Amino acid sequence: MISNMLRFPLSMFDDELENWFYPETHRLNRRARSAYPPVNIGVTDDKVDVYLFIPGMDPDALEVVIEKRLLSISGERQLKKQADETAQVRTERFDGAFKRVITLPEDVDADAVEAQYRDGVLHIRLAKPVVSQPRQIKVSAH
């Protein structure tokens, strides 16, 4: 670290000061960092939507497996290795292998799954089995 600073003038300062004013922002990021990649899940009447925030991947290197209510996503992120003459001033981004196993909020049909990777977000759409979808019952008068 010291040698890095000696080698190049430190020409870049992160405006860390904002953490003092927005402590919430900082805490949020640390929590999101604890498990990689962070995930958001939502449900609609007939689908369960899972979003994984997983930037810079080759979609072919992502493995998605569904077994009953367990959805697991694994892969490896390999950040570019830098040449010797490069000083790494800051390294915060995730690097390496990861696996996340998510318990889905509802039963899903393992045969009706779509996965799409866009802008660094993996979106997995799982269909609920027909039996668990809400149905409107018609009341008939006699």
Next chain:
Amino acid sequence: MNTDNTMNLQQNQQDTSATQAAAEVFTLRPLTDIHETTEGVTLYLDMPGVSKDALSIDIDQNVLSIRGSINLHTPEDLKPSHMELHSGVYERRFTLGDELGVENIEATLNQGELKLFIPRMEQHKPRKIEIKVV
């Protein structure tokens, strides 16, 4: 900065004004790697969910501001059941040293990974001084 980016910037300011109140409170700091060489400084920012149109890169004097909005294209009737990212906006600022040439920043966005190269100005590149022996 090229014209394309400037257009995006203007467009984005309009887009974000609607969510301004929320963004002031909850913004995500994109995780960042910074590498420095004699040629300049390269920043890599993780901003998953941000498309080119929703990204703005702005320089005011020597402060570099990066801001992007997440668009997940969610179905309208989606009800959240578990959330680890609570905000739809990333924001981070960096103060640049005088020796960096802010006129020629190169920006590329690939699958939520933003790469910014800021070249060091020619007169500030380290030079080797030859010592003549008399």
